[in-house]
């Protein structure tokens with residue numbers, strides 16, 4: 001029987017992710033639009049984006065937060081291009097985005113003293129093999145496999161290298177051990193349901209020290225330049241962006257931050273993701289034909305939840321099509337490089353009630369497709 005109740009919001013994409021509950025573009029504060037981003041008004045909004053991010057995340061004193069071009073990719077590549085070179089590099093990957101950073105380091109930067117630790121979809125590489133005298137590059141949550149690092153216990157507190165972490169699908173959903181992370185990047189379009197195009201770059205004092213003491217041998221595009229005359233351009237981390245940002249996206253991000261504050265801050269946002277994952281865990285536990293792609297429970301993502309089904313690839317496609325046709329779930333197919341299956345976003349902007357409403361539809365679609 002076709003279920004009768006549909007999710008009020010069928011947006012379960014893993015990026016751009018669903019807007020927050022109650023979102024309306026009409027509520028955005030848009031007095032910055034049509035003005036210079038370097039006007040007092042524009043700069044105030046950009047600075048607020050940095051300051052409020054730091055406050056809500058509870059960043060340690062001395063950590064910088066900047067708005068940079070190019071979404072999360074821009075923030076990661078800016079860090080790789082600016083910081084890598086003086087030490088050997090350990091890079092880890094267990095899905096497609098992490099593999100992209102491996103390729104940046106080996107094929108583009110052509111660094112020689114590199115160890116890569118790669119695991120297949122569903123697992124993590126051996127974290128205990130990492131050498132923290134080296135610079136270490138990794139993804140906190142592998143968005144396309146639904147596998148995250150379980151915590152930061154494996155990261156050396158007394159490391160000599162820098163830890164550079166792409167945490168785009170983790171920040172505002174998972175506890176981050178900031179003191180153990182020297183560079184953290186994320187994009188507004190993930191957990192907060194903001195817009196793409198801009199990235200957030202968080203730097204520890206040790207990362208700043210590296211920027212000020214090391215000049216890479218390769219040419220640095222203007223978009224990546226964070227120092228001038230061997231000193232950090234502090235303005236970038238106070239709202240004085242490298243180039244022109246979208247002030248509409250900034251207004252949208254400030255709205256998302258205000259929403260996080262209104263629900264009780266970071267811990268409330270994390271709790272919402274955990275509750276969403278719990279809904280799917282109950283479903284998987286009682287449904288014999290659906291499984292987490294993540295092999296270990298402690299490594300299971302509470303944002304990009306990846307599921308495999310005991311059906312053919314063609315049947316998975318049919319299930320996804322049915323869910324879309326019925327307007328109960330949009331964009332829930334596994335990423336193009338990942339094993340076939342469903343990927344259901346569980347970040348804070350998704351309502352548990354909508355996931356609960358979706359599950360009978362997944363069962364229904366499975367019955368339709370397997371009976372056909």
Ligand SMILES: Cc1ncc(COP(=O)(O)O)c(C=O)c1O
Pocket residue numbers: 014015070071072073074097098139141142143144166168169187189196197
């Ligand atoms: C882990 C990870 N890194 C990088 C990216 C690229 O992000 P963006 O498109 O915001 O640059 C994504 C996007 O899904 C991601 O999941």
